[in-house]
Amino acid sequence: MLFAISALAHGAHQSAAPVGKWKVKSVSVPATAPQAEKAKAMLMSASIDFSKNKTFAMSMGGPMNGTWKVTGHDVALTVVDMMGRKMTDFVAMARANYKTGPSARNKAILEELSKPLMAVLSADGKTLTLKPAPGKAGIVFMRR
Numbered sequence: 448m449l450f451a452i453s454a455l456a457h458g459a460h461q462s463a464a465p466v467g468k469w470k471v472k473s474v475s476v477p478a479t480a481p482q483a484e485k486a487k488a489m490l491m492s493a494s495i496d497f498s499k500n501k502t503f504a505m506s507m508g509g510p511m512n513g514t515w516k517v518t519g520h521d522v523a524l525t526v527v528d529m530m531g532r533k534m535t536d537f538v539a540m541a542r543a544n545y546k547t548g549p550s551a552r553n554k555a556i557l558e559e560l561s562k563p564l565m566a567v568l569s570a571d572g573k574t575l576t577l578k579p580a581p582g583k584a585g586i587v588f589m590r591r
Contacts, residue, residue: 463520466497468590469497471586512527517568522566523563
């Protein structure tokens with residue numbers, strides 16, 4: 448009986464980890480988004496590869512790499528580099544732009560760059576849904 452409980456617990460733990468390759472299942476882009484159909488087509492080709500060592504490689508209009516962490520069914524993706532540049536470079540540029548022109552847009556960009564991407568792994572471990580920021584695209588990934 449102890450073996451059965453251990454096996455069940457191990458199986459539940461595995462389903463809560465996103466390790467493996469994922470492709471886009473669906474994309475929802477707000478109709479008010481500029482070039483909504485073009486954005487949707489680009490996002491449909493996105494993919495994520497989660498490694499056991501808690502790193503990921505994502506292709507979404509350009510390459511992104513970083514680390515991931517699971518808490519329950521929530522998955523936090525911290526982007527370390529994007530399109531060959533460190534995220535710290537993008538944050539520094541956003542901070543410089545905010546200091547020279549503290550607009551609401553520059554503030555929003557800075558806040559967005561400073562936070563991890565958040566996603567929810569389904570209870571069965573078959574889909575991963577990126578939590579969209581207000582007015583942004585929603586993306587659902589499925590295991591390949």
